[in-house]
Amino acid sequence: MKTLVSRCPIEEAMQVLSGRWPTLLLYYLKDGTKRFSDLQRDNPTISPKMLALELRKLESAGIVQRTEFGGYPLRVDYLLTPAGLRLVPLIDALGAWWEGVAEPGPAAAAGVPQDGAPAR
Secondary structure (H helix, E strand, O other): OOOOOOOOHHHHHHHHHOOOOHHHHHHHHOOOOEEHHHHHHHOOOOOHHHHHHHHHHHHHOOOEEEEEEOOOOOEEEEEEOHHHHOOHHHHHHHHHHHHHHOOOOHHHHOOOOOOOOOOO
16 A cells, blocks of 8 residues: 555545445445455456455455354355444445436446547
8 A cells, every 4th residue: 555645534544445446345245244255246357366455455444344264165254344334325425426427327427428439
């Protein structure tokens, strides 16, 4: 992770939540406990290595709890901690905001015509 420039709480939160995957992982974990394979299935374009790194980052930030069950095969469950659960309304609000500005679809908000050609 990059070094913090200031001790601003927004900068610290963004250090943990920035990037493509952390908020998506929180979105899928808001429904309850998931296994690694469930999260991989929910996010099929993330590599197993990146998924493990992002989950460790969220775990070290106190947002995700990892529970390991002995036996073979090893079973690991992930769930949101109380701190992670406090982020759920923010994730929901972010999704609601996007749905409001992206009408009728994400391409329109990005200035891309529906046929996929770049806007001029």
